[in-house]
Amino acid sequence: MQKYKEMLRTRAALPIAASKSEILQLLRENNVLVVCGETGSGKTTQVPQFILDDMIESGSGGYCNIICTQPRRIAAISVAERVAEERCEGSPGSRGSLIGYQVRLDSARNEKTKLLFCTTGILLRSISGDKNLTGITHVIVDEVHERSLLGDFLLIVLKNLLERQSAHNGRVLKVILMSATVDSALFSRYFGNCPVITAQGRTHPVTTYFLEDIHETLEYRLASDSPASIRWETSSKDKRGVDNHRGKKNLVLSAWGDESQLSEDPVNPYYEPSNYQAYSEQTRLNLRKLNEDIIDYDLLEDLVCHVDEICGDGAILIFLPGVYEIHQLVDKLTASYRFSGPSSDWILPLHSSLAPNDQKKAFSQPPANIRKVIVATNIAETSITIDDVVYVIDSGKHKENRYNPQKKLTSMVEDWISQANSKQRRGRAGRVKPGTCFCLYTHHRFEKLMRPFQAPEMLRMPLVELCLQIKLLSLGYIKSFLFKALEPPKEEAMTSAISLLYEVGALEGNEELTPLGYHLAKLPVDVLIGKMMLYGAIFGCLSPILSISAVLSYKSPFVYPKDEKQTVERAKLALLTDKTDLNEGDRQSDHLLMMVVYKKWEKVLNEKGVKAAQQFCNSYFLSSPVMFMIRDMRVQFGTLLADIGLISSPKNYRVMPRKKENLDSWLSDLSQPFNRHSHHPSVVKAILCAGLYPNVAATELGMAGAALSNLKQSTGLLSKGSLAWYDGRREVYIHHTSINSSLRSFQYPFLVFLEKVETGKVFLRDTTIVSPYSILLFGGSIDIQHKSGVLIIDGWLKLMAPAQTAVIFKELRLMLHSVLKSLIRNPEDTSASNEVVSSIIHLLLQEQTPVN
Template sequence: FFLEDAIAVTRYVLQDGSPYMRSAKQMTKEKLRARRSRTAFEEVEEDLRLSLHLQPQDSVKDAVPDQQLDFKQLLARYKGVSKSVIKTMSIMDFEKVNLELIEALLEWIVDGKHSYPPGAILVFLPGLAEIKMLYEQLQSNSLFNNRRSHRCVVHPLHSSLSSEEQQAVFVKPPAGVTKIIISTNIAETSITIDDVVYVIDSGKMKEKRYDASKGMESLEDTFVSQANALQRKGRAGRVASGVCFHLFTSHHFNHQLLKQQLPEIQRVPLEQLCLRIKILEMFSTHNLQSVFSRLIEPPHTDSLRASKIRLRDLGALTPDEKLTPLGYHLASLPVDVRIGKLMLFGSIFRCLDPALTIAASLAFKSPFVSPWDKKEEANQKKLEFAYANSDYLALLRAYKGWQLSTKEGMRASYNYCRQNFLSGRVLQEMASLKRQFTELLSDIGFVKEGLRAREIEKRAQGGDGILDATGEEANSNAENPKLISAMLCAALYPNVVQVKSPEGKFQKTSTGAVRMQPKSEELKFVTKNDGYVHIHPSSVNYQVRHFDSPYLVYHEKIKTSRVFIRDCSVVSVYPLVLFGGGQVSVQLQRGEFIVSLDDGWIRFAAASHQVAELVKELRCELDQLLQDKIKNPSIDLCTCPRGSRIISMIVKLVTT
């Protein structure tokens, strides 16, 4: 069934002033002139009256969307549909997810007169915001309220919810009770709920798109593809005949929806794929553009250009598209390049275990959960783990606590997760990823030879087993938070924001004027290329009023209502200059030696000319160490005299 069928069976009528009506901008010029003196409903009533005397007219071109048609044109397009339904369609905004209509459909399924069998109802919505809105709307309806109703039970389903909340959707309710699941497209392919008989498809989803020019992912509200719609339809009636309502028109399905989603290669970053291509001997002398152009559906040239720039900034690719020593090693790891760099540098600088913990979180997702009814309490618990203005160090603290709890048994582990609003399933997946990452590093000679994920798991006496498997030497700096922050800088560069404080305000006291600390909302955060961003409310840095350094590094920048950086960490200037990409310059300005990077965007005054030059030399020495590792994979960078001396010098520089 489609939108026109849903309106017909529910007898849904749009009230004047409804948020789901078309806006004035969406009306035709003729409609706008008419609306100056008539309401939308008076206008449609007039159309209805005139339609009784209309002569048959030619069909509207299929390429024209329903949203652009008026009553008469819709009447011509949908010849078998009643005029009352056309009346509603002619003033409805098809771009919006109509929660009123979804509620009306739910009422009809649960309490209406029809011959369809009873069963669970699965509602597909684009994202968490819409899920919350519909959930709250249903809780104010006595038929659906979880506390008062004996007819229905409503469950939200979203990847950010805890494992316990997600598991509730699989529990079959008592006889006579209808289960309603409000979900994103996580329920489209990832999971199967056997007792679903009805599907309500809003027709929208959030799709990750990548803006190559800004190096930013965004979650865009888009219409589903025909393939998505059919997949959602297939969720109904897995064990019996089912019913599906798509809340877009039949014409929209046949003529407007794409057959498939955009190919993944056209909506994701290309860095790792670029490296994998360049490490292959057959493509080593080819430029990347010529290789990608051979694909059936190649990525946009802007996306490829931006990926090459990021690889150069990361220190993995030269301007003439040759792999650097670092790029060679990153190409050998089947992970995102930033995660790979964190793994490599964690190994080189002897803080392997914490580096792998953070890498596992970046590769999978954060273990922190935020139940709807305990959001403030969950945020407060996360703040208790906060340390050194870093979401990543907060994550480390939470993970370490979980590791200790697992040694006391499953119940202790469960209680720790419940009390601290952590997902046990995510933590277990992180532990598994850490073991897999260790195996990858072992294969390319960066940790002990012959380590295997399964063997590490078998030998683990509670916890993930990484410390025991890799040894003390590989983790001798594991408790050095400044070094760990420096490793994050190495991995995440050029994802850097500057902290801009407001002009100083002073307060008079008995001892004189004292500089006032700015409010958190007065701080501004700016990136080099695309202006101001905001720290996400879930970050431990969201309400911080003072940072010890004017620079933060972050993993993900994403556009929703605003441009947010999700997790971030304060980083000092020396790691930026040591591990950042681009050329380092040293200049004498007004008696100070200024070290600058990124055309002066990152700059600081060095204690002396010797320190400034030392920074430049150490960068070259680090590159040479990685080159030596390519030539001789068996070399241990931590124990060979030259490597040990250089690494110790860098550790001292970034931690003192």
């Protein structure tokens, strides 16, 4: 009881507590309410409890059912645990608790749960089963200001639902949108000018210094040969543009036009002399010749040393755009005199691809008289909080994915952050006591040039999965639905997504969902990966495909310690060659490497236990938590395929304890019908092709002459022989992390991939060399040139085969199409033993057999 009273006192001291009665009153009078609160206001943990307690006190607790969405699984779990602790209840989902959580692969709830914290995707999936959210009294959408793809999609769905309910004068759902104090008017307008209530935060004051102040305080001198100096940038005589390998192209040349004029007196195009009259001549000179798009590492080093020398206790958090930039600064600082010796151990990188143990060090306390310096990406902006940070240094940059629907290409672009991001980063300095933020951009840039908010994901991400969900939820035509969004995506982005759904066979006719599309919409993965899993089940090679799908959907299990890239690549090769039945051609596959890694790890885990599995991970630079996550995802995907009916559950499946390790052993069991061809790499690679097509690239040997010459004419490419790859539109490059990046010859002139990314060049991540038969069976339209024996696939890929073979393949394709249709409509048909499937497997195995 004493503990409960203390908790009540703690809760009452939160800023949001002062608004409790107003929030409840506004909710009685309105169906939608926007609650704004800065970091530390307590809105996330308190608002759901205000509603729960009010309903219990008014005698309505019996039918109270609140769902609170969080954009990240880690937040859903930690908030649920915190709320249960505040109420002095058992852990979420336990018998004595009204609180629960549900995230992908993890759930803690029961029939008594009255307040459920879940990820946005979980709520959308429950809407697909019950479009009216029957029995739900309140939906709270937290962190709406993040403008995630699913978050904005959920808002359209909720708005539609509220309009339907009020038209029928029935029970009306209450919707609460919770946001940081940014752009609340936008959300209010979207829901018919609903009321907005704002609570103050509980952060300490943060003193902010902009770039001009930093130059002035440090008496900094920008060297003329510094990479951040425009004079240095334009010193080369033959330049016809300012080459900035990070960030955007500088605008100087286009502004002045004549390079000789520029060389005489280059000026920063954003320099406004009247802004800096109170500053020294040196600072004005620095800013006048500064290239603001380049990160000045000399300045960063001077600033970190200055803070360490002059300022009081507290960690320094430095925001940089990416891993490359983090390593640049970490190397520079650890080589400096000030951070030599034991201090260098506390210059810590922090980014999502870091091993979990290395991430944890950022949260620990350094020894006395040693300053902790964390150099991080924007992962430290919202996802995680480091409590002892007092000083923030903000480069003002981040990297974000942008999707170009014309090129069908995702680019990782470095850009300036928004004002909202800047304020969020600044707030990280005031968590425990008054702090200081040093911004490496001018006050003028912050006020006049930065966007107020980051571009919503819906405007810069592929829309394919979203379009599938619209059809699954019977929400009407895709474009007319998405035009109802808070900020609708461009029409060409919608057209691109719809055409891909037709291409993979998920849509037909007048935007009707096919049986394949219906199953793909039920699988929580990229449509190409979903198609690959369905084919894996039908063609009897499910276990390897599940491992590959889990890695592609989550992340690579390989961790790259600093300066160990070559060692990791050697470890990959060792995994592929040591005690595997793979021939040299089969080793030309990142996807088969994923299969081998999982198979070997699972064997060690099952035979020797968790400690040995951890040791295996350490030996081969693998992340143990990622491997366990891959296992859990295999089980989730396998269970979904069993629920669909594409694979048969074990006889004792309903009664056996549904432990993840038991289910995974069943999925790995080679005696199961769905695994009868799992030991044939050629079948696995063909199914990769079936799923990932049209994501294919070819060398000149695999391209039709007309397509190649058109490409060379339009792009001015020179012939590069068998080592250059093309995707039909341009030259592409195998990413340096791929097992195929250093190879000089390939088994076949074709490869498949999941993702291409543009960072200067267009790179293909995770590649597999695939055979001509795979392309013939699972590729696009076939054009047979009878006389020459040339087959053209999709107008640009070239294969050599007798016309008779091509006709057989065409027939097989038609038969396969009708078999797949009937199997997907009626999964109880025995799949792997089907005659057509067996014939295709036979052909694929025959292709691999050497001719004597």
